[in-house]
Amino acid sequence: MQKYVIISNDIRNKILNGEYVANQQIPFEKDLCVHYNASKMTVKKALDMLVSEGLIIKRRGSGTFVKDLSADAINRITLANQFRGTTSLYPDKKVYSKVLNFSIEKVPELAANKLNIASDSFVYDIHRVRYVDDKPTVMEKIYMPIDLIPNLKEKNIKGSIYGYIKEELHLNIQSAHRTISVRKATDFEAEELGMEKGDPVAVAEQVGYLDTGSAFEFSTSIHRYDNFSAEFVLTSN
Template sequence: MKIVRDATLHQRILGDIEARIVSGEWPPGHRIPFEVDLAADYNCSRMTANKVLTQLAKSGLIERRKKSGSFVAQPRAQSAVLAIAEIEAEVQSLRLSYSHIVHARSKRRANAADKQRLELSEAASVLDITCIHQAGAAPFCLEERLISLATVPEAEAETFDTVSPGTWLLKRVPWSAAENRISAVSAGASVAILLDIEKGTACLVIERRTWSPAGPVTSVRLTYPGDRHALVAKFAPGGEG
């Protein structure tokens, strides 16, 4: 009978903690009660409490820190590898408020690096934009974007104060081809400052280029702190492409 009781308590404790996390009662960073406290609260063994915390950690709901205890994990946004997702939608999927800040915006003649990024065959004007996307009060993603003004001349008059460059382009400029390049990098000094993370923090970088029938549209580099984002790809056996 003790085995049945322990199993029932395990599910009850697990359900109680999951409910508090999912409802937002225990937000990201909230300290979970220690094993000894859970054992006392539920009149169970420390082993049962430990098994519950281990299961929660494996599911990604909490993170266990040596000598510090267990804490509600920061949510991780997911985006499809082959899709062009709006960052605002990614943030809202985490049930957090979204905002963005235009950190820098300038129009200039394309240099050699710009021509390579956008695959421009001749000198042209580009719009160079840096945005910081926020989830709540915290930086979520750094956007570094070039827009070809030869292909999208109307972008020159847009401030992007009320709508982010990526969202604006998706709604205004049909694209016919896209390319994604995904890599893991350590945050340099300037990126660390803008994302409010430590220099050297592991980051996920998505570099994307899009084209329309009129020519290259944009090249963007999106940098996410590595512990806050995941990429998902769905495919079927024997599928083409």
């Protein structure tokens, strides 16, 4: 484990344990260097992680301070900000899909733009409803280039596509760009998700990237309004 991660974890624990309390100044970088037997750059990197998690504040000229977070906010922050497929989001629940469509098609223009592939490429055209503990939760429309994700089968669609990509193809998912918006459910969405017509839904449009830099997924997810939230920390620098 890297030294800056160890230092960062240690300080995070001290904050969560209450050893460093709200608004308290924590030791200077110089002293932390001595305490952890590390160089200034390393300590700084450790502290910067905590800044981007939203736990501490640094002020040049005066020092580093624990943010005055409510217990509530601390809880949310510790649920780290990783992104995962639906399956691993609900590790204790039964997750499966009703497959509405699974075919290979010429890529629609919008998807070609998002995936940045040639307009005569072929993609999987996947349409499914995800059930969590037998309750319909999300309707997903997914396009994936067949070149990048070979041999996708209906059983993967029913289970975890991300699992197939990671464990069977041994590809690494690197990042995702996501946009969230809100609208009324269509009649079809309402029916499939067990809602009333016109009920609100959250729409998450996402482009996922492999660590090769290629976009492997353009998806649009329709979430029931009672089962959706997104959280993030915004920083000014």
